[in-house]
Each structure stands twice: as C-alpha cells, then as structure tokens.
Amino acid sequence: MWKYFLRSLRVLPLGTRQMRAIEERRILDPDQINRALTRIAHEILERNAVAEDLVLVGLHTRGAPLARRLSQSIGEIEEPAPPVGSLDIGLYRDDISDGRRPLLHSTDIPVTVENRLVVLVDDVLYTGRTIRAAMDALTDFGRPRQVQLAVLVDRGHRELPIRADYVGKNVPTSLDEEVRVRVNEIDGIDEVMLSRRG
Numbered sequence: 284m285w286k287y288f289l290r291s292l293r294v295l296p297l298g299t300r301q302m303r304a305i306e307e308r309r310i311l312d313p314d315q316i317n318r319a320l321t322r323i324a325h326e327i328l329e330r331n332a333v334a335e336d337l338v339l340v341g342l343h344t345r346g347a348p349l350a351r352r353l354s355q356s357i358g359e360i361e362e363p364a365p366p367v368g369s370l371d372i373g374l375y376r377d378d379i380s381d382g383r384r385p386l387l388h389s390t391d392i393p394v395t396v397e398n399r400l401v402v403l404v405d406d407v408l409y410t411g412r413t414i415r416a417a418m419d420a421l422t423d424f425g426r427p428r429q430v431q432l433a434v435l436v437d438r439g440h441r442e443l444p445i446r447a448d449y450v451g452k453n454v455p456t457s458l459d460e461e462v463r464v465r466v467n468e469i470d471g472i473d474e475v476m477l478s479r480r481g
Contacts, residue, residue: 305479305480307477310462312474313467313474316451316474316475324360327357336400338366338394338396338401338402339353339365340368340370340396340403340404341368341403342369342405343372344388345466348469349435349466353404369390369392370417372413375416375417376416390420396424396426398425399428400431401421402431402449403430404433408432408436408437409441409462410442410443412442415445431448434449434451436462437454438460452475457479460479461478462476
C-alpha cells in the first residue's frame with residue numbers, strides 16, 4: 284500500500300528543480316500587452332513629429348515580434364508603417380568570454396540605418412548590458428541620427444547608465460525575481476509573468 288501512496292506523490296530526489304517552490308504571478312495579460320504597445324506607438328509618433336526616417340529594430344528573440352507589432356500599430360495611426368528589422372547581439376555580449384557559446388540568430392535590417400531615427404525594441408530592460416551590446420552591433424550597419432529605446436517591461440537594477448525612452452510597464456523587482464515575457468509568435472501565448480524562487 285505504501286508504494287502506491289509514494290508513487291502517487293511522485294517523490295523526487297532532493298535538489299531537483301521540481302522540489303524548489305516557484306511563486307509565479309501574471310503581471311500583464313494579452314489585452315494589457317496590446318494596450319501598452321499601442322500607447323508606445325502613440326508616444327513614438329508624438330515625440331518624433333516627422334517619422335519618415337523612422338526604423339524599428341527588434342532584438343532577438345522576443346524584441347523582434349514586438350517591433351513588428353509596434354510598426355503595425357504606428358501604421359494604423361499614421362501611414363506608412365515604418366520598416367522593421369531584427370538584430371542579433373550574440374557576438375557583442377560582454378559575457379561570452381566565460382566559455383559559453385552564444386546562440387546566434389540572423390540579423391535582418393531591410394533599410395540603411397545611416398542618419399535615420401532608430402528605435403531599438405526589446406522585451407525586458409534589466410542591467411542595460413543587452414542594450415549596450417545592441418548599440419555596438421547597430422553601429423556596424425551605419426551611424427543613426429538618433430537611437431531611442433522601447434521596452435515592454437523595465438524591471439530596474441541597472442548596471443549601466445541606460446534608460447528607456449518608451450516603457451510599457453515599470454515593474455520594481457528584487458534580485459531573486461525573474462520577469463518572463465511570452466509572445467504569441469514564439470511561445471503561443473501573450474503574457475508577462477513575475478516569478479520568485481522559494
């Protein structure tokens with residue numbers, strides 16, 4: 284009888300990932316993500332009266348689909364929709380020297396960035412190191428007139444003096460918390476989750 288009881292509990296060895304409690308809550312649902320992106324689209328147009336030279340560049344992985352959605356929202360407000368590119372920063376990160384091999388994606392920027400207004404788009408702004416790497420990578424494609432930053436979530440804890448120009452939601456976090464953005468194009472669902480390991 285005991286072996287059936289223990290089997291039903293699925294007792295796992297100590298130290299396995301499943302034994303650590305994870306407290307998780309949703310901080311943005313699909314409608315809230317949509318509203319945040321629509322608001323950012325309006326803010327981009329309000330701040331940049333002439334958007335003819337605007338280019339949106341999304342960072343792999345989840346920044347790229349967010350950039351495409353932002354472009355579509357901007358196009359619905361004021362035609363034409365700005366061109367959208369995607370940028371891989373794998374080789375520009377400052378943490379690749381620790382022996383980890385970067386996961387590389389293709390970079391595709393369909394227009395020149397030379398002397399244009401580029402809005403970098405990412406899912407989460409944290410330490411600022413990803414954005415620093417993105418700016419280094421971007422300059423290999425030309426010298427933009429100006430670079431602005433749009434993020435869906437700003438969670439704080441900056442290590443570099445980088446600030447977002449457009450923020451969907453500010454989420455104060457502790458260092459033991461993690462923000463996970465899921466987008467329908469990659470994950471099959473739109474949501475932002477905040478998790479803490481117990």
